[in-house]
Amino acid sequence: MIGEDTALLMIDIQNDFCPAGALAVDDGDAIIPIVNRLQSLFHVRILTQDWHPHHHSSFADNHEAAEPFSVRKMHYGDQVLWPRHCVQGDHGAQFHDQLKTHDVDLIVRKGFRPSIDSYSAFFENDRKTRTGLAGYLKERDVRSIYVAGLATDFCVYYSIMDALDLGFDAVLITDACRAIDLDGSLDIAMAAMKARGAKFTTSEKI
Numbered sequence: 057m058i059g060e061d062t063a064l065l066m067i068d069i070q071n072d073f074c075p076a077g078a079l080a081v082d083d084g085d086a087i088i089p090i091v092n093r094l095q096s097l098f099h100v101r102i103l104t105q106d107w108h109p110h111h112h113s114s115f116a117d118n119h120e121a122a123e124p125f126s127v128r129k130m131h132y133g134d135q136v137l138w139p140r141h142c143v144q145g146d147h148g149a150q151f152h153d154q155l156k157t158h159d160v161d162l163i164v165r166k167g168f169r170p171s172i173d174s175y176s177a178f179f180e181n182d183r184k185t186r187t188g189l190a191g192y193l194k195e196r197d198v199r200s201i202y203v204a205g206l207a208t209d210f211c212v213y214y215s216i217m218d219a220l221d222l223g224f225d226a227v228l229i230t231d232a233c234r235a236i237d238l239d240g241s242l243d244i245a246m247a248a249m250k251a252r253g254a255k256f257t258t259s260e261k262i
């Protein structure tokens with residue numbers, strides 16, 4: 057049984073990251089039955105929700121002559137420009153209908169500042185602005201987190217790396233994630249998480 061000091065962190069299981077969504081991740085909705093089942097095993101359950109204003113700087117169509125998936129220099133460094141997705145209040149930003157949300161303790165919204173994108177559940181892409189999640193976990197005496205959701209090589213990856221940097225143990229549930237895989241980003245992310253000390257498991261072993 058999972059201890060009270062361990063949280064399940066479920067990243068961005070929203071319509072736009074599922075098939076037919078604006079930034080669909082292949083098979084993204086296949087993780088939902090797994091994530092729903094896992095929820096009952098954890099004492100602390102947290103969702104993140106990508107939550108962008110319509111004029112968000114990560115949207116390619118807010119830049120002149122910019123293609124989706126191209127890279128732009130922002131004031132904080134390189135930023136991939138995405139198709140418009142997870143716009144505040146729109147259907148695409150809602151959690152997938154099949155995802156259980158009733159028993160979730162906390163929903164962390166991120167990416168709501170127009171000029172900074174936010175992949176990680178802990179820090180925005182300037183790597184300084186905090187979401188508040190680390191403080192919440194510390195107040196609840198959480199020491200380790202199991203991570204599921206979308207996408208493995210972006211928001212899941214950055215969340216795991218930041219969790220480790222902040223001193224939490226972090227475990228990636230490999231069958232409860234799916235990737236965007238932009239130019240080999242999945243292999244790079246998996247290697248970096250391993251090198252930083254992430255652990256890997258599958259849902260049946262939990």
Ligand code: VGL
Nearest residue numbers: 068106138206207210211
């Ligand atoms: C994500 C790209 C842009 C994610 C969010 O959830 O991985 N990726 N916004």
Ligand code: ZN
Nearest residue numbers: 106141142167
């Ligand atoms: Zn986003």
